[in-house]
Amino acid sequence: MLLIIIGLFSGVISGMGIxxxxxxIPAMIIFTDLTQHHAQSVNLLSFxxxxxxxLFTHFKNKNIETTLCLPLIVFGIIGALTGSLLAVxxxxxxxxxxxxxxxxxxxxxEFFWKGKSRTK
Amino acid sequence: MKNNNKIKFVLLxxxxxxxNGLFGSxxxxxxVPGLFFxxxxxxxxxxxxAISVIxxxxxISTIVYMKNGIIVWDITLKVIAGGVIxxxxxxxxxxxxxxxxLRKAFAIFMIVAAxxxxx
Numbered sequence: 001m002l003l004i005i006i007g008l009f010s011g012v013i014s015g016m017g018i019x020x021x022x023x024x025i026p027a028m029i030i031f032t033d034l035t036q037h038h039a040q041s042v043n044l045l046s047f048x049x050x051x052x053x054x055l056f057t058h059f060k061n062k063n064i065e066t067t068l069c070l071p072l073i074v075f076g077i078i079g080a081l082t083g084s085l086l087a088v089x090x091x092x093x094x095x096x097x098x099x100x101x102x103x104x105x106x107x108x109x110e111f112f113w114k115g116k117s118r119t120k
Numbered sequence: 121m122k123n124n125n126k127i128k129f130v131l132l133x134x135x136x137x138x139x140n141g142l143f144g145s146x147x148x149x150x151x152v153p154g155l156f157f158x159x160x161x162x163x164x165x166x167x168x169x170a171i172s173v174i175x176x177x178x179x180i181s182t183i184v185y186m187k188n189g190i191i192v193w194d195i196t197l198k199v200i201a202g203g204v205i206x207x208x209x210x211x212x213x214x215x216x217x218x219x220x221x222l223r224k225a226f227a228i229f230m231i232v233a234a235x236x237x238x239x
Binding site (some may be wrong): 065 | 145219
């Protein structure tokens with residue numbers, strides 16, 4: 001039940017266009033006994049059906065800049081392979097600390113800067 | 121394609137993929153501002169474009185995680201069930217809750233959670 005509630009809350013937040021995994025993963029780490037690796041895999045896997053659903057609407061509304069997509073995907077895949085191979089080979093505790101540092105930077109950015117970038 | 125743009129594509133693509141694979145999330149938090157600041161893409165289009173770029177990256181990363189036995193299907197299904205209902209509620213609430221306050225609250229949650237995870 002706890003997992004459904006955590007999913008519900010992060011769904012509400014991501015439905016409003018603010019973060020998704022950046023709230024789901026720390027919530028799972030704090031409120032359940034999942035490891036960092038498992039929490040990350042839950043987010044990766046649950047992103048797939050949700051993204052496919054969202055893309056139907058975005059595609060119909062012509063909101064996707066398709067010319068930019070292909071090169072970004074090509075280099076993105078190289079990055080994704082490197083990143084995920086690194087992740088699975090790191091101890092969960094170290095990965096959790098690295099994630100924490102990333103989350104802290106993103107949190108500070110969100111707190112101070114995002115409002116300004118939107119009004120530009 | 122201009123030379124300048126090539127560097128932008130390489131860097132933005134690599135960093136987005138690396139972060140998304142390493143942390144299982146966060147690709148969008150890099151890519152959306154990246155598309156906005158580097159390519160001047162309007163924010164709603166940047167969101168949609170980011171999802172279409174990150175989807176294949178998430179697929180690749182999921183395969184790597186799966187091969188290493190890290191996927192937990194039962195837990196993921198529960199989170200998806202909650203997430204789908206939540207996303208629907210979120211979309212309906214979008215214009216009813218002041219976004220500025222929500223963003224600040226969300227940022228504070230991130231910072232507090234981050235400190236707990238590092239210590």
